[in-house]
Amino acid sequence: MVSAADRVKRPARASVWLEDGKGRRGRKAEQPSGLDRERITAAAVRLLDAEGLAKFSMRRLAAELNVTAMSVYWYVDTKDDLLELAIDAVFGELSLPDPAAAENWRVQLRRLASGYRDLLVRHPWVSSLIGRFLNIGPHSMAFTLCVQQVIGNAGLPARGQTGAMSAVFQFVYGFGTIEGQFIQRCASAGMSQDAYFREAMGLIMERPGYRKDFARASELMAARGGDTVEDMRERDFEFALRVLIAGIEAMTTDDDR
Numbered sequence: 001m002v003s004a005a006d007r008v009k010r011p012a013r014a015s016v017w018l019e020d021g022k023g024r025r026g027r028k029a030e031q032p033s034g035l036d037r038e039r040i041t042a043a044a045v046r047l048l049d050a051e052g053l054a055k056f057s058m059r060r061l062a063a064e065l066n067v068t069a070m071s072v073y074w075y076v077d078t079k080d081d082l083l084e085l086a087i088d089a090v091f092g093e094l095s096l097p098d099p100a101a102a103e104n105w106r107v108q109l110r111r112l113a114s115g116y117r118d119l120l121v122r123h124p125w126v127s128s129l130i131g132r133f134l135n136i137g138p139h140s141m142a143f144t145l146c147v148q149q150v151i152g153n154a155g156l157p158a159r160g161q162t163g164a165m166s167a168v169f170q171f172v173y174g175f176g177t178i179e180g181q182f183i184q185r186c187a188s189a190g191m192s193q194d195a196y197f198r199e200a201m202g203l204i205m206e207r208p209g210y211r212k213d214f215a216r217a218s219e220l221m222a223a224r225g226g227d228t229v230e231d232m233r234e235r236d237f238e239f240a241l242r243v244l245i246a247g248i249e250a251m252t253t254d255d256d257r
Helices: 004-009 037-051 058-065 069-073 079-091 105-122 138-152 158-189 193-205 208-213 215-224 229-251
Strands: none
Touching: 037 058, 037 079, 058 069, 058 079, 079 105, 079 138, 105 138, 105 158, 105 229, 138 158, 158 193, 158 229, 193 208, 193 229, 208 215, 215 229
């Protein structure tokens, strides 16, 4: 087992998935606690969902599992290793299309984008961690490879495919992150999304300065339609995704591409 001092000496290790087999991945002996990596990771995901990243600690996780912190360290060297495992675990929740199937690439891209958005909303802690790790676990890689194949099926030249992936999935990342944060804010206030939105807009419109600035936004929201916050959000997401897909289609026939 790696000591606390050793963990401090190598805080920038590239990835838990690149271990050399001498750490937890190569350890087969079961501890009296009866733990394993899968059980620890599942508990970490539940705790992160319930309490958020700021409150997460190895000590808190050990208490949740009713074991000592050292029992957890028998299977994972660092908290970062566990967070990386947790990210990959939630990517395993995604239902991936088969890029080799006859299904249209546009349908498959919409499915991937919607699934990624749902993941970010369901697990808000993921947003702030994705850029921290290489994300080369089996589930993360399966998602990435599927996206690459689906975008490849669109007919773009190779030099434009990473840009297309960035356009779609960085949009989804931003949309899902903001959506998840808003839902959390409403929950913390003990209000529904619609009640929170109505109260916030009511307070804004009471202030003359803000009322003028938000007049155009109000007109646009009315034109968009939708009876609830969720309705309005769905309309925006679907329209934005249609714009991006149309852009990809246009670039497949653009002479200057």
